[in-house]
Amino acid sequence: MSHLPHHLGLPPFRQRSPWIGGDLQTLRDTLRPLRFPPDRAEAMPIPLADGDQLVALLDRPDGGAPIGLVLVLHGLGGSGDGPGPRRLAQALAAEGFAVLRLNLRGAGRGRPLARGTYCALCNDDLGPAVAWARQLAPDLPLYGAGISLGGTVLLNAGLGGLDFDGLVSVSSPLDLGVCAVQFERRRNRIYQRWLMQRLREQTLADPGGLHEAERQALLGPTRARTIRAFDAAITAPRWGFASVADYYAAASPLASLLDGRPLPPTLLLHAGDDPWVPVGPLRQLAAALPSQAGAGAGALPTVVITPHGGHNGFHAPGDGSACWADRLVVAWLRRLSRGQGGG
Template identity: 30%
Template sequence: MSRVIETWKFRPHPLLANAHMQTVFGLRWPQRAAPYAAQVHHVTLEDGDQLALHEDAPFGDAEEAPSILLLHGLSGGYDSSYMCRLVERLTPRGYRVFRLDMRGCGAGEGIARKPNHCGRSEDVASALNYIAELYTDSPTTLIAFSMGGTLALNMLAEAGEMRVGNFERALMICPPIDLFSVERHFRTLLGRPYDKFFVKNIWAQVLRRWKEFPDTAPKTIPSRPKRLRDIDDMVIAPTGGFDSAEQYYTKTQPGPKLEAIRQPVTILFSKDDPVVPFAPLFDYPHSSSVETIVTSHGGHLGFLGQPGLDADIRWIDWRILEWLEDPSCSFADSKAIEQACSR
């Protein structure tokens, strides 16, 4: 079994302690983004589809600089707030940052005929191998958010002890572990608004893909489905080679595969995540390579902390930096945490 730390001292912003406020304001909190300055690479996959990979060079642009691969969540992309913030945090500290747009997402629209889904683990492996070809001496750390973490966990479970590219370790933040639990949650009163949010965004992606590749569209374009599961049944499952949404969830959820992971992974969750239930994290055995950390609060990708403890209230960003800059640092090291929070 992995080491499981059930609590860690995250202190939510006093005006944003509610899980839904953490989630919504975590996405919408104002920020001044630096001008886009990335170099875009197109990673060609075996089936002919392509991924867009955005490279932001570190200050000094040393070829041997460590690389970071960032994976976005469902309906996200290279311009998601958490992706942009980390570029601004990491490049001045000497990291080369790659933001991956999964199939049909962000700048990936128009270069992939097939949609992204939780089983596209080979796409993550292709990005890691591509980075290793560009910078052979650059160790690569993977940081994944929400659904991006699901893809990455599947990839690592399938890889076993085989190193993919120059991969060294990974941090997964709020990844769906059990897809059935997410689907059930989206049927509840508290989960329904998030289901509607994703349906609106994902259906818009589907329509744009059908317009770009008319031969992939049905003869009659249906009206927008009411639930995300309907999109999974109608679009994701058949294009991914699955018989149904149920088979898709069964084959692509990473929970049953956590025991197969043999490379260093840290999974960070909040107990009050209103989008992805955290409880399944404890329903499956983990290998000793998987460290699991759960905070009491934080919402889904929110983690807006108390003012004055860090340079700004984006608590998760500063913990990521600490985790990166000290490989021996554990999120569970309470002394290190208290010292970091007092800086």
């Protein structure tokens, strides 16, 4: 779909044995947990307009002055302490970037400091985080890199005019309704059950408490057992949407991307065998683009679709501490920073 990896000095993605197929690529870090050095990130509270706070974790570059600041967002049910954000942050810091691993509302270390939960369209929360990041490093370019739903959040932020110098999304839903249907397939029953348990625990720990209808949706005899049912009972009403259908329509960036709404330079990476997030919507977008944008050139998104890689897997031979996707993201952002006068 794109010659970008070659232009950035990376080989085409190849699956690493024994992690063959979308499911094993997806589950690799669960079945064989990553070993990280001690986490020396500095926890930083970010005030929100409603008096609550988000928590960001600042990873400084391994040596010298940073060439840019990257806001890294986790996926559904995750946090800034999760293996995906930590692995990407480690790769970015090794190449000279400062990194802010942001916990979205109600996630990770920020759970006690904010009422409610996040959603895919949460610009009211992300706006203060972006402004705070700009104040933290006013002379550096600010990039956003999102994993899974974190990438959707960033795309919505960029489409909404929040101030980024570049965006990256990895394995991110462009159409939330299509993604919900995918999770409801019988083959994905275990995945959905695992995610629902994480969402249930996260929501039950809300310091603002729960309405009785919410508690019944989480714990009652007819409790929500699917992502769609959770979004209907919790996410949509908490964020002021009339229904889950309204939420999915408003928070799915595909239509705006197809309409050509402006974005900063943007990289969209996805695997054709992703078992969680179907690649179809990104293929639809790629087919509609008049041409592939170069690395950081022009307003069109750069689309990279690999045949394999699973959901935020991309485990390739010779990976070391960073997967192939991490290396692609780092190389793309390094080139972008050079084009903007950094590095």
